[in-house]
Amino acid sequence: MRQAQDPRRDHGRAPYAEALERHADQDPLMFMVPGHAATAAGMSGDLAEFAGELALRHDIPQLVDGIDAGDDSPLDQALALAADAWGARRAWFLANGSSQGNRMAVIGVGAAGSEAGADVGVIVAQRSAHSSFLDGLVVTGLGPEWVFPEFDATHGINHGLTPALLDEAFGRAAGRGDRPRAAYVISPSYFGAVSDIAGLAGVAHAHGVPLIVDAAWGAHFGFHPELPDFPTALGADIVVTSTHKMGGSLGQSAMLLLADGPFADALEPALERAFTLTQTTSASSLLLGSLDIARRSLVRETDRIGDSVVLAERLRMLLRTDDRFTLVSDEFGDYSSVRRADPLRVSIGLSRTEVTGYEMRAELARDHGILLEIATSAAVVAFLGPGKELDVDRLFRAMVAVLDRAAAGEDRDAGTPAGAPPAVPTLPAPGTRVMTPRAAYFAGTEVVDWSAAIGRVSADALAAYPPGVPNIVPGEQITREALDFLRAVAASPIGYVRGAVDSRVTKLRVVAGPGPQ
Secondary structure, rough: OOOOHHHHOOOOHHHHHHHHHHHHOOOOOOOOOOOOOOOOOOHHHHHHHOHHHHHHHHHOOOOEEEOOOOOOOHHHHHHHHHHHOOHHHHHHHHHHHHHHHHHHHHHHHHHHHOOOOOOOOEEEOOOOOOOOHHHHHHHOOOHHHEEOOEEEEEOOOOOOOOOOHHHHHHHHHHHOOOEEEEEEHHHHOOOEEEEEEEHHHHHHHHOOOOOEEEEOOOOOOOOOOOOOOOOHOOOOOOEEEEEEOOOOOOOOOEEEOOOOOOOOHHHHHHHHHHHHHHHOOOHHHHHHHHHHHHHHHHOOOHHHHHHHHHHHHHHHHHHHOOOOEEEEEHHHHHOOOOEOOOOEEEEEEEEOOOOOHHHHHHHHHHHHOOOOOEEEEEEEEEEEOOOOOOOOOHHHHHHHHHHHHHHHOOOOOOOOOOOOOOOOOOOOOOOOEEEOHHHOOOOEEEEEEEHOOOOEEOOOOOOOOOEEEEEOOOEEOOOHHHHHHHHHHHHHOEEEEEOOOOOOOOEEEEEOOOOOO
């Protein structure tokens, strides 16, 4: 455990969580919200049985003396410790997930770079951005200059951007007279590919703008020698991270980190305003407290993180003993956008088998009580939370059993998807941008049949899940290629299209007016 005279660097403390514990120990009589009054008495008995009485005692509102009110409150101290832990100038605790962080980042760079009478401008952005990035564009009026990531067609997954690809996109924006306001990239990817953040930051800074990194899956980075560096150490200016995903906090909790870089003075007040705009005024003390505790655990328990790295490597070793499996990360060297891999992400290829990723994931859950993070038509992904002692041998045995059962031709349960779906195609090229996402979102609209939507301007953002990529953006013309992609995903066993009018994408919302001529 690291100790220091400065209490803002004493990572043995969890000041906000400890303040919640002190408050609960006082057993106060609460004539205030929440309505359960922090006790299991009366009507709150069922809630206490569901969530635990201690959770109720720690669930308090904001602006309580000794917890988050006043100068240098325990919450302020917790935020300072988080900034120190992730190598940042400022940290914000988010109660609405990384989705809030993406919106906050876009709003922040929009506000920081605004000039009276100036054009709104664009953000040069990786096309596989989460759909919440688009929400920020709608709020601000900024436009996107899209850059397509490298794509693994065998497994149907996206990787990242190279500095050269990012630089070319800045050139395209300049050629159209668009003023860049920031660059936005994703690293690590859902499947564990880590981009060249230092190189990408260098490109963004050379063009005079900050780099935003969506590191939703990288909260654990930088806390063990076997893990990649966190983006703030590599030149990124704003980093959004889902601390609940790989950092150990409660679901829905996340952070936004501002690095002490060349744009920090302008970005800090803009991000503070964006935080006020996007954060709920009733942020859960349980979520905020879990962020404080997760930070303390990551800093103090590096040995446990190392144990998880060893377990993940054991899983990879077991998979390599059966040539029916492949490891997606073994092929990362074929992609120039991938600098290294997250060792706690084990992405397992099934292209040599007759079992799809959808089938593998479904059968593991139904027959073996094992849940995996995600599946594509030809891959599944296992995450090992840092510091967790998960039984990787059990997972391997179960996966082998699924393959053996399929090889024997045994009938599958009716709940398991039958037949291999077609391989996921490359992401469709974007349609022509006719107006900004904001203008299209707030325009008059009409709902039309999908076949009549081709060539029309979309009023909605449609993003295929997995992995949440915006395939059609408000303000873009709808292409047949994009519709075929979205309808194929919607028809897959676990496919879902966020923003669609209906689950099968039979109808779309378009900007009202004459159709294609």
